Amino acid sequence: MVTKSEEDQLNRLESQVDNGGGGEWEYLCLVRKLKVRRPDKVLKHGLAILNDFKKRSALGTEDWTLCEQVAIAAMDCQCLDVAKDCIKVLRKRFPDSKRVGRLEGMLLEAKGLWAEAEKAYSSFLEDNPFDQVIHKRRVAVAKAQGNISTAIECLNKYLDTFMADNDAWRELAEIYVSLQMYKQAAFCYEELILSQPTNPLYHIAYADVLYTNGGIENLQAAKKYYASAINLTGGKNQRALFGVCLCTSAIGQLSKGRNKDDKESPELQALAVAALEKDYKQGAPDKLPLLTSTLKSLRVSS
Missing domain, CATH: 1.25.40 (Serine Threonine Protein Phosphatase 5, Tetratricopeptide repeat)
Structure with a gap:
């Protein structure tokens, strides 16, 4: 959860960067650290660095981290050609990377190629059944298609293994509430309260x-x-x-009509x-x- 001071720091940096005051890389790092969604800003300022040879060279190995960040932001903004180019660069540099493979699966999602994305994710899980990111991507694919029962099934299966994932418990609870399945939602919130009282x-x-x-x-x-x-x-x-x-x-x-002891x-x-x-x-x-x-x-x- 982002604290008030962290939010203030992010807003100050965002204003500074938007007004040409510099600090683009610091801003992008803070967005990544706080795990907040600013896809339009990340795409704009990330591309500005990637397209500036001097700034990009100064990043060293962090260049690849920025490519990944921009690729995800581009998919969020439906700038799929940009995402494709970034992923292509990453695949060339890391030909056997599962992490790049996840990005390729996400690009399939962004294109609406759900069956292909699901096939790719299932293949990843055969190699590594404990890949939390891939499990969550399968949930996202199911929800994007409106297949809520499959999303619930995937989340429950995921939580059988990763019981300490509060974000997953909260997502499952919210799905149950949307379906008016309040008994099941209550169980999820009980788990969350036990974890973070x-x-x-x-x-x-x-x-x-x-x-x-x-x-x-x-x-x-x-x-x-x-x-x-x-x-x-x-x-x-x-x-x-x-x-x-x-x-x-x-x-x-x-x-009304009950014993006095029953009343509040x-x-x-x-x-x-x-x-x-x-x-x-x-x-x-x-x-x-x-x-x-x-x-x-x-x-x-x-």
Whole structure:
């Protein structure tokens, strides 16, 4: 995850480079390091270096890294001739490279040659069943064709081996949510929370799924995970604060006629409402009446 300071540094460098202030290589290195997608910028500034003999010579062996980076950016931008030229140069320099082979497979994807790409990736996996990049490319091929069931199958098979890959768990969870398969999505978010218990985004996503499933037990659990996210963010996450209010309202409706012990205590709800009102007073005072109206419709108040 990119930190605020890293994002600020990237934006400063991007502005500098775009305005002719130099630092193209430093910018491209930072994009690569942070694993962010800036294909149009990478293509523009990467080609500027590759086409400048003096700048390119100064890179030494990093020249090949830049060729790979530009090739991927070119595919993202559908500049397939540029990607093809870069891959051709890399293949000539590294004739037996599996890494270049992955790029060739990605170029097949970019051309929409799904069967050829799948055939190439299957061949790679026969040689090396533990190639994580190729496994993920197969998922991408399935999703690009709208074959979601195959994408789910590939991700589950991948996670049987690479259980610590949080990105894969998150992608699988998002697919399940899109298909309204909330029980399966909940399992994925449980794995993510076990792996990164201090990441509030996973607590919120899990709470969202529990809230959507409904029922007293799920709503009570959702409220606890929203509360956990509030705690992890120092009370600053409005989505989690609203989540507490939504859960409180829903639990209140379902708890009518139940024993007193089944009902929720109002303390957390009151704190969430107070925090929301404070945030709106400071950041969006013109929208405070709308907040008040919304909370009133949920029958919660401070």
